Amino acid sequence: MQKILEAIQADELATIGDIPLPETYRAVTVHADEVDMFAGRETRDKDPRESLHVEDVPVPELGPGEAIVAVMASSINYNTVWTSIFEPVSTFSFLSRYGKLNDLTKRHDLPYHVVGSDLAGVVLRTGPGVSRWKAGDEVVAHCLSVELESPDGHNDTMLDDQQRIWGFETNFGGLAHLALVKSNQLMPKPDHLTWEEAASPGLVNSTAYRQLVSKNGAAMKQGDVVLIWGASGGLGSYATQMALNGGAIPVCIVSSPEKAEVCRAMGAELIIDRNAEGYRFWSDEHTQDPKEWQRFGKKIRELTGGEDPDIVFEHPGRETFGASVYVTRKGGVIATCASTSGYMHSYDNRYLWMNLKRIVSSHFANYRESFEANRLIDKGLVHPTLSRVYPMDEVGQAAYDVHRNLHQGKVGVLCLAPEEGLGVRDTVKREKHLAAINRFRGV
Structure with a gap:
């Protein structure tokens, strides 16, 4: 791995494919024999620092249509948090099912799981049948893994x-020195970004694009009022940028004055600090409070000049879903992609069916949507929201920060990259966008 890193740092990418691969590589893993380690603890008290390991694992066999990538940097997504606390189920059940699919997928069914669903790095090897990518290409990866042997996937x-989802429902993910991906996961690395900046948008940027912009999601148009939960977070920060770029009117929901300032830095003007307003959508564990929905809706209309949201960008889930359904305008859309506060949603269906509202489900993105989202990053129309970067040996703390919502935007992880700031190719373009690239740093 040292020779590979030296070749990348020396810009000797044309011959990097000639360097032999090592037998093992450093990776962030969880272990199958530890899935019960948090038994009896509340979700909040389950600590990724106890379950995430950094260790040497064997390099996997390279198959047809695949690539092995030297990972310079990765990032933390909420699916890594779920993996690390073994909720809602252990990911080893995913690996077991995938391993039964065919002889090639057996590689994934192991007593350890290499996690991570983002990367920026350099292609080292490609398998039979790969023609678009070659050793030495600088890439990022989206996390959609598909087989496409069924007709169901050929429209979307x-x-x-x-x-x-690669690195969550498959093995050999991006929080490692090497990663195994399908070649149709690869996209060009934006050349004005560092490795850690380029690695940070992938999953959340693509997810936000499909959920908010794509015809498969909310199909946002100019002038739409878009309510964005967690607008300064890993997912919401990209939705906020896309709303502003697309001529929509974001209403940003945050939980602190500091997060409100981050939204203002992105260009948003309509901001609600939910903690300052003291919203309590649940009066107890089993009962929601419609009066709080009404108070929330009134605040939104005060900001928008009397308009209700055309689109609600939903991802907290149980805690907020009843309010989201209530405040959406007649004929509007609640687009949901996650449930970080709980999966069992409840809402008053009268406000949905009698007002012809729609709930639209959205999950990650297809290759085309991911490519379009990455293109926005490359064009400098959407920017990384990286706030802090950890070395790989401190990945447990990085995941803990995300689990406990101690972060802004995205938390990055250096893998092979020995320090921050490396990997920039286009310094002119970078200088043009530098303030926007750095607006989350240190927040």
Whole structure:
């Protein structure tokens, strides 16, 4: 791995494919024999620092249509948090099912799981049948893994009956020195970004694009009022940028004055600090409070000049879903992609059916949507929201920060990259966008 790193740092990418691969590589893992380690603890008290390991693992066999990538940097997504606390189920059940699919997928069914669903790095090897990519290419990866042997996925690959999220429902993820990906996960690395900046948007940027912009999601148009939960967070920060770029009117929901300032730095003007307003959508564990929904809706209309949201960008889930359904305008859309506060949603269906509102489900993105989202980054129309970067040996703390919502935007992880700031190719373009690239740093 040292020779590979030296070649990348010396810009000797044309011959990097000639360097032999090592037998093992450093990776962030969870262990199958530890899935019960948090038994009896509340979700909040389950600590990724106890379950995430950094260790040497064997380099996997390279198969047809695949690539091995030297990972310079990665990032933390909430699916890594779920993996690390073994909720809602252990990911080893995913690996076991995938391993039964065919002889090639057996590689994934192991007693350890290499996690991580983002990367920026350099292609080292490509398998039979790969023609678009070659050793030495600088790339980022989206996390959609599909087999496409069923007709279901050929209109929208997200509908493939073997659709999985790489590094979560498959093995050999991006929080490592090497990663195994399908070649159709690869996209060009934006050349004005560092490795850690380029690694940070992938999953959340693509997810936000499909959920908010794509015809498969909310199909946002100019002038739409878009309510964005967690607008300064890993997912919401990209939704906020896309709303502003697309001529929509974001109403940003945050939980502190500091997060409100981050939204203002992105260009948002309509901001609600939910903690300062003291919203309590649940009066107890089993009962929601419609009066709080009404108070929330009134605040939104005060900001928008009397308009209700055309779109609600939903991802907290249980805690907020009843309010989201209530405040959406007649005929509007609640687009949901996650449930970080709980999966069992409840809402008053009268406000949905009698007002012809729609709930639209959205999960990650297909290759085309991911490519378009990455293109926005490359064009400098959407920017990374990286706030802090950890070395790989401190990945447990990085995941803990995300689990406990101690972060802004995205938390990055250096893998092979020995320090921050490396990997920039286009300094002119970078200088043009530097203030926007750095607006989350240190927040």
